[in-house]
Amino acid sequence: MASGGGGGGEAVEEGTTTRVGDLPEACLADVIALTSPRDACRLAAVSPSFRAAAESDAVWDRFLPPDYRAIAPLPPPPATAAASGGKRMKKGVYLGLCDKPVPVDDGSMMVWLEKESGAKCFALxxxxxxxxxxxxxxxxxxxxxxxxxxxxxxxxxxxxxxxxxxxxxxxxxxxxxxxxxxxxxxxxxxxxxxxxxxxxxxxxxxxxxxxxxxxxxxxxxxxxxxxxxxxxxxxxxxxxxxxxxxxxxxxxxxxxxxxxxxxxxxxxxxxxxxxxxxxxxxx
Structure with missing residues (x-):
């Protein structure tokens, strides 16, 4: 449908809309990273684009503690992660730290993450x-x-x-x-x-x-x-x-x-x- 008013107005297609899922993955990831690990897992079920953003390293890097590499270094990327450019690794690191306590300080203390919040937990x-x-x-x-x-x-x-x-x-x-x-x-x-x-x-x-x-x-x-x-x-x-x-x-x-x-x-x-x-x- 052409716009009126003379002056050669630009043509606008009728019925075109921009959905949230049409936003770039980086934009969705920035927003999801402001939520929580639990919310990120729920948002992954919304659509394929949401899932790609919610499982990206950009999101799960925010949920991991700053010193997580000293606790659990990144494992070798699996074939699926290599095919996607290695951008789906940190969620696995997060879940691994939630499921199994890691010994630190020569085994004198155990560290793991609380699954819903990502908070560090300790056992002495x-x-x-x-x-x-x-x-x-x-x-x-x-x-x-x-x-x-x-x-x-x-x-x-x-x-x-x-x-x-x-x-x-x-x-x-x-x-x-x-x-x-x-x-x-x-x-x-x-x-x-x-x-x-x-x-x-x-x-x-x-x-x-x-x-x-x-x-x-x-x-x-x-x-x-x-x-x-x-x-x-x-x-x-x-x-x-x-x-x-x-x-x-x-x-x-x-x-x-x-x-x-x-x-x-x-x-x-x-x-x-x-x-x-x-x-x-x-x-």
């Missing part, structure tokens, strides 16, 4: 924790465990009071990301017994740059009566009960104790100190 072995009185009043055994990520775990034989400290460089964490600290432990069979895990409550603290950013009262082994007592309460103990996981039939109780870190100054070159437990008595 018992050897990296500060366990008091290792050669004195307290008695420890270092032994392998089939469910542990590491070669050995610390088995506490007897003590009267126990503090456990862990430390992690703040610069290693993903910026602007809420973090949670977990203590993963198991108890002996019920026949052997343990005491002090259910009462009194234990205390956890998290400090960054020399100041405490989180403090909670928790219960490592609540009884059913205690669980009912705190059900529906706003108590920090009740908030932590949801993280307890009981493994039945294995003669052990595996528990995860969660401490939420809401704000961390990642510009500070110091350390995150976490998981301080007081008044823990066991045998």
């Amino acid at each position: 072995p018992a050897r990296k924790l500060s366990l008091p009185w290792e050669d004195g009043e307290f008695s420890w055994r270092w032994t392998p465990h089939p469910l542990s990520r590491f070669e050995e775990v610390a088995q506490l034989v007897d003590c009267t009071c126990l503090d456990i400290y862990g430390r992690l460089p703040a610069a290693a964490l993903t910026p602007a990301t809420p973090y949670a600290a977990y203590l993963v432990f198991g108890t002996a069979a019920a026949a052997e017994g343990h005491r002090g895990l259910s009462f009194p409550d234990q205390e956890t603290t998290v400090s960054a740059a020399g100041r405490v950013v989180a403090r909670h009262a928790v219960c490592l082994a609540p009884t059913y009566a205690e669980a009912r007592k705190f059900r529906g309460s706003a108590s920090p103990v009740a908030a932590m009960l949801g993280t307890m996981m009981h493994t039945l039939g294995l003669n052990t109780i595996k528990a995860e104790l969660q401490v939420i870190i809401c704000e961390v100054d990642t510009d500070d070159s110091g350390n995150i100190n976490f998981l301080k437990f007081l008044d823990l008595i066991t045998r």
Whole structure:
């Protein structure tokens, strides 16, 4: 249809439109990279053009941590990636870091990525924790465990009071990301017994740059009566009960104790100190 008004106006074809999917792949990739890994996977199902952009290295390079090459160097490109110019490799690196923890620092720590956000996660072995009185009043055994990520775990034989400290460089964490600290432990069979895990409550603290950013009262082994007592309460103990996981039939109780870190100054070159437990008595 020709435009009117004289003066030789330009002809415009009727019904022509520009769809989002018609944009160049680089433009789509820049927009998708501003979302999240989860959204990128969903957008890949919209159309072939969206899929090409959502799976490109330009997108997944934004989701990988800056130091990912030190954690997991790029593997040799497969034939499909070579055919496409090697532009579809980093999504595989991302998923690999999500599916399997990678040992770093000569195996003294495990690192992996949280799949939905890409945040770096860390696992510290018992050897990296500060366990008091290792050669004195307290008695420890270092032994392998089939469910542990590491070669050995610390088995506490007897003590009267126990503090456990862990430390992690703040610069290693993903910026602007809420973090949670977990203590993963198991108890002996019920026949052997343990005491002090259910009462009194234990205390956890998290400090960054020399100041405490989180403090909670928790219960490592609540009884059913205690669980009912705190059900529906706003108590920090009740908030932590949801993280307890009981493994039945294995003669052990595996528990995860969660401490939420809401704000961390990642510009500070110091350390995150976490998981301080007081008044823990066991045998």
